[in-house]
Amino acid sequence: MDKIIEKILTFSDPYIALDERVVIKKNEIIVDGNHFPYTKPAIIAVGKASYKMAKFFIDKLKDVKGLVILPKGSYISLPKVEVIESTHPDISELSFKAGTEVIKFLKNEDYDLLIFLLSGGASALMEYSNVPYEILRDINEKLVKSGLSVNEINIVRKHLSLIKGGKLTEFSKAPILTLIVSDVPGGDLSAVGSGPTLPDSSTVDDAKLILNKVGLGEYSKYLIETKKEVHNSFNFLILDINxxxxxxxxxxxxxxxxxxxxxxxxxxxxxxxxxxxxxxxxxxxxxxxxxxxxxxxxxxxxxxxxxxxxxxxxxxxxxxxxxxxxxxxxxxxxxxxxxxxxxxxxxxxxxxxxxxxxxxxxxxxxxxxxxxxxxxxxxxxxxxxxxxxxxxxxxxxxx
Amino acid sequence: MDKIIEKILTFSDPYIALDERVVIKKNEIIVDGNHFPYTKPAIIAVGKASYKMAKFFIDKLKDVKGLVILPKGSYISLPKVEVIESTHPDISELSFKAGTEVIKFLKNEDYDLLIFLLSGGASALMEYSNVPYEILRDINEKLVKSGLSVNEINIVRKHLSLIKGGKLTEFSKAPILTLIVSDVPGGDLSAVGSGPTLPDSSTVDDAKLILNKVGLGEYSKYLIETKKEVHNSFNFLILDINxxxxxxxxxxxxxxxxxxxxxxxxxxxxxxxxxxxxxxxxxxxxxxxxxxxxxxxxxxxxxxxxxxxxxxxxxxxxxxxxxxxxxxxxxxxxxxxxxxxxxxxxxxxxxxxxxxxxxxxxxxxxxxxxxxxxxxxxxxxxxxxxxxxxxxxxxxxxx
Structure with a gap:
């Protein structure tokens, strides 16, 4: 393989990037000098890079459990964790199923540190919402066809979900260490996978304005506010194009x-x-x-x-x-x-x-x-x- | 006016550019150390910059005559020369009229140096062809709509004309000093106004291939070869984006x-x-x-x-x-x-x-x-x- 291509793939490899930044000790994980103690770690990995990100922790942590959500057709199995296939870039019933599994896991499992491995594609791969699936699918289709920018579509999506825009943190029993592989040019971490564990600066009013602008005001009734602050949630960019x-x-x-x-x-x-x-x-x-x-x-x-x-x-x-x-x-x-x-x-x-x-x-x-x-x-x-x-x-x- | 804007306009001014490069003496014109003797100079200026280019020589040469072809609506008059308005970017009957005037001038007037002032837009402003006007207009419309590149359209146009692709030189009684203000990115002088006084490397076969490629092969019968060499014709780039x-x-x-x-x-x-x-x-x-x-x-x-x-x-x-x-x-x-x-x-x-x-x-x-x-x-x-x-x-x- 051409040398430059090889280097690009190496530099883009999430496993290698984690290895350079994350130190795993018997009872704590250290990222950029920040210490995260654990005895019962759990991982949730969602996005196009979830396989390699999850594999890193599965290889390094003796006892770990969790969920790994991958794009359909990945045909991947991993020890110690459950692998779920879902869809992206479109939201489907599989996305709702994956979201429900994640909430069930966070509610029922016993863990004292949640390692949340987030990468591009998570926004569609995982969804949990009060908005009925068929309606949410229609809204998404209309949003994509409306000519709105990705950023504007993301603002609306965050305010239709129970787990985007920082709201996933409400379901965790333990501190959340989020490690991010970003596919968003310009480094806005809260845009990666619609930022399930990051505070969101956009508001319901912003989302209403955007919906009205493209004649979708009727859906404003489903909008719920995102979290402006998150507690016990620590976010680190591990890898991006920069x-x-x-x-x-x-x-x-x-x-x-x-x-x-x-x-x-x-x-x-x-x-x-x-x-x-x-x-x-x-x-x-x-x-x-x-x-x-x-x-x-x-x-x-x-x-x-x-x-x-x-x-x-x-x-x-x-x-x-x-x-x-x-x-x-x-x-x-x-x-x-x-x-x-x-x-x-x-x-x-x-x-x-x-x-x-x-x-x-x-x-x-x-x-x-x-x-x-x-x-x-x-x-x-x-x-x-x-x-x-x-x-x-x-x-x-x-x- | 903003200082940068002023500078851009100054640096783009053909009159100033000519003043920097062209020395006019009593009986000779010197460009980049090349001497062009004259006693009876004539100018033909065609293109969007023809007014300022012509004005430079009208101001500096005591006795000069000529033709200046400008886009319609320029409402310009100039001493010592005849001003003709024609159309661009589309070829019209005015373009044919302007071409005919130029040929008449070259045949009938008495001159011993032809100063040809060429700038972007000349290709449409001036045309002289055996192809009937209505047919040439149809071909042009179809070429522009075909999705061909500007370069390919130019190759076909050159081979449908009696004055493009170096062929204007055949009508001149005297040496031709061509001074060019180019609107063609990448500095291909023979593409400016379809190069009336420059040798053309493209051939009738190239033009045929292009016409066939977009289903216009029926027009190949009108194609005539361009000049691969021109004599007594000296071309200088006076001004371009570089x-x-x-x-x-x-x-x-x-x-x-x-x-x-x-x-x-x-x-x-x-x-x-x-x-x-x-x-x-x-x-x-x-x-x-x-x-x-x-x-x-x-x-x-x-x-x-x-x-x-x-x-x-x-x-x-x-x-x-x-x-x-x-x-x-x-x-x-x-x-x-x-x-x-x-x-x-x-x-x-x-x-x-x-x-x-x-x-x-x-x-x-x-x-x-x-x-x-x-x-x-x-x-x-x-x-x-x-x-x-x-x-x-x-x-x-x-x-």
């Missing part, structure tokens, strides 16, 4: 971190990466050799049919179509989904350089079938599902 | 030129400028204080109705919606169209900073009415038509 980029910075040549919050149209981002390279080679822009680093979650707007593709495939095609070829211009672009799955393909992303030529590239661009092109020229990267999610990483070497 | 950015670099604090080829979705570009600022303030990215410089032509895809807006308005709204506010974060974004007109507004662009707050920003984003919002908060810039076009300039001060 941490990954910081580590990458130390192993590449002349690093320039541009942004850890790449958003907007994926194809446009690829075009603009090409513009940066072209400007460098018209000795005006950044001076080669350099390695531009970025991370985030650009998106692809699909109207009508789409072939096999994904955001990182479109970044690479946008780049290849607009980058200027010149015998002494060397460049290499890595575009990788840290969770191992880009779009509707089996690939994590692609690596392209000055020798990558895609014939009839417009066809693959307009039909959103980027990986059909990249497969043909052997530039795809297959990692399989990686049980983590800290967004997508872009590395652009210009020499 | 030159403007280079000059800006010398007058701002800690300049970083990112790209002179900004393309793709304008709103996404604004989002990603915000991501760069946010990453800087999470002490990971570029170290403040710095001034990021960029130029190019991002675009706006409008589906359905649109309010008063433009690409630079959408860049600013994308930036404002995603940039993080924090008491000690200072930032200022300038987004300016050097031709003075952004989108369907009367504005050139906008300046926004940490104090710019737009209520209900989503409404203005989705209705593509960016300037209705920016007018309300007094952040618009009005320069009027500037008689130049070297794309859009973006200056992002982060302190």
């Amino acid at each position: 941490i990954v980029l910081r580590k990458l910075r130390d192993i590449v040549q002349n690093p320039i971190i541009l942004s850890s919050e790449i958003r907007g149209d994926a194809y446009s981002f690829g075009q603009n990466l090409a513009g940066i390279v072209n400007t460098s080679f018209s000795n005006l822009g950044l001076k080669p050799p350099y390695t531009l680093l970025a991370g985030g979650e650009p998106d692809v707007k699909i109207e009508g049919k789409a072939g096999k593709g994904g955001r990182n495939g479109e970044v690479c095609l946008g780049f290849l179509k607009w980058v200027k070829r010149n015998s002494n211009h060397r460049f290499k672009l890595y575009a990788i989904a840290t969770d191992g799955i880009d779009g509707n393909s089996e690939y994590a992303g692609c690596i392209v350089d000055e020798n990558t030529i895609v014939d009839n590239i417009e066809y693959y661009i307009y039909s959103h079938s980027s990986y059909e092109a990249l497969e043909k020229v052997g530039r795809v990267i297959k990692t399989g599902y990686t049980f983590t999610n800290v967004n997508n990483v872009y590395v652009l070497e210009v020499t | 030159i403007v950015l280079r000059k800006l670099r010398d007058i701002v604090q800690n300049p970083i030129i990112l790209s002179s080829e900004i393309r793709g979705d304008a709103y996404s570009f604004g989002q990603n400028l915000a991501g760069i600022v946010n990453t800087s303030f999470s002490n990971l990215g570029l170290k403040p204080p710095y001034t990021l410089l960029a130029g190019g032509e991002p675009d706006v895809k409008i589906e359905g109705k649109a309010g008063k807006g433009g690409r630079n308005g959408e860049v600013c709204l994308g930036f404002l919606k995603w940039v993080k506010r924090n008491s000690n974060h200072r930032f200022k974004l300038y987004a300016i169209a050097t031709d003075g007109i952004d989108g369907n507004s009367e504005y050139a662009g906008c300046i926004v900073d940490e104090n710019t707050i737009v209520d209900n920003i989503e409404y203005y984003i989705y209705s593509h009415s960016s300037y209705e919002a920016l007018e309300k908060v007094g952040r618009v810039i009005k320069t009027g038509y500037t008689f130049t076009n070297v794309n859009n300039v973006y200056v992002l001060e982060v302190t």
Whole structure:
């Protein structure tokens, strides 16, 4: 496997990240110098990284019990804990079932420290609410179609749930140590999985405004307030894209971190990466050799049919179509989904350089079938599902 | 007027650019050390910058005659030359009339040096072709709607014309000194106004491939070859976005030129400028204080109705919606169209900073009415038509 890809996967591995930050002793756990005593520890892990996060504690703690909630199709079993499969990104009856199991566990089990392992996807994987499932599902569908930002959708979701926006803490008998693998660009921890154990600054009024703005005011009656303060709940960011980029910075040549919050149209981002390279080679822009680093979650707007593709495939095609070829211009672009799955393909992303030529590239661009092109020229990267999610990483070497 | 805006307009002024590069003596013109003798000079100016380019020579040359082709509605008169109004970006009968006037002038007038002043927009403003006007208009409409890149559309246009792709040189009795103000990101001079006096590397076969690709093969019968070599024709780039950015670099604090080829979705570009600022303030990215410089032509895809807006308005709204506010974060974004007109507004662009707050920003984003919002908060810039076009300039001060 390519060295840079290997490093990206290592730096994005939650097991390794926990190993670097969490010290487990016989009767206490230490995180960043904070001591958490235990005799009967319990873990609840929910999100795309829950398997590796749970495995860390299962490996290190002699006696531990708990629940691990994973996306459907993970086909994972783990000793000492119960594994439940649920759905994401959509809320389903499995989400309600998972939420009910968690509440039952917190109420009935005997534990003196709850280790809550939170990662992206938790918001849909686990739900517990007074709002009937069918109604909550309709609200979610309408929210996603309304064009609201992710942040606004999250504010409404938090105020429709009994376990989001800090409210999960009300069900725990013991102190809660929350360790977070974040997929949210910009580091807002309370947005990861709708922050079950974190205080929430948004209010019912904010949620009402948002619902009214998109003509969904009728659902305001279901809104309940989130917790502005949480007690006995200690939250630590273990891993996010910033941490990954910081580590990458130390192993590449002349690093320039541009942004850890790449958003907007994926194809446009690829075009603009090409513009940066072209400007460098018209000795005006950044001076080669350099390695531009970025991370985030650009998106692809699909109207009508789409072939096999994904955001990182479109970044690479946008780049290849607009980058200027010149015998002494060397460049290499890595575009990788840290969770191992880009779009509707089996690939994590692609690596392209000055020798990558895609014939009839417009066809693959307009039909959103980027990986059909990249497969043909052997530039795809297959990692399989990686049980983590800290967004997508872009590395652009210009020499 | 704001100091940075003033500088951008000065650096984009073709009259000033010519004054810096062109020496006019009694019987010769010197450009970059190349001598062009004359006794009876003639000028033909075509494009959005033709007024100021022509004015420079009219002011400096005692006896000069010529034609100046301007966009309709310029309402300009100039001594010593004939002014013709035509249309752009669409080809019309006025374009054919202007082309015919140019050919008549070149055939009938007495001159020993032709000074050809070329700028963006010339491709539509002036046309001379064996293809009947109605057919050429249909082909153009279909090309623009086909989703082909600007570059591919240009290749077909060049091979349907008798004066594009170097063929204008065949009509001149005298050496041609071509001075170019380029609106084409990436510096391909032969793409400016479809290169009437420059050799063209693309071929009839290329044009055929492109037409076939989008189901317009029936028009291949009209294709004629362009000139691979031109004689007695000397081309100089006088002004483009790279030159403007280079000059800006010398007058701002800690300049970083990112790209002179900004393309793709304008709103996404604004989002990603915000991501760069946010990453800087999470002490990971570029170290403040710095001034990021960029130029190019991002675009706006409008589906359905649109309010008063433009690409630079959408860049600013994308930036404002995603940039993080924090008491000690200072930032200022300038987004300016050097031709003075952004989108369907009367504005050139906008300046926004940490104090710019737009209520209900989503409404203005989705209705593509960016300037209705920016007018309300007094952040618009009005320069009027500037008689130049070297794309859009973006200056992002982060302190």
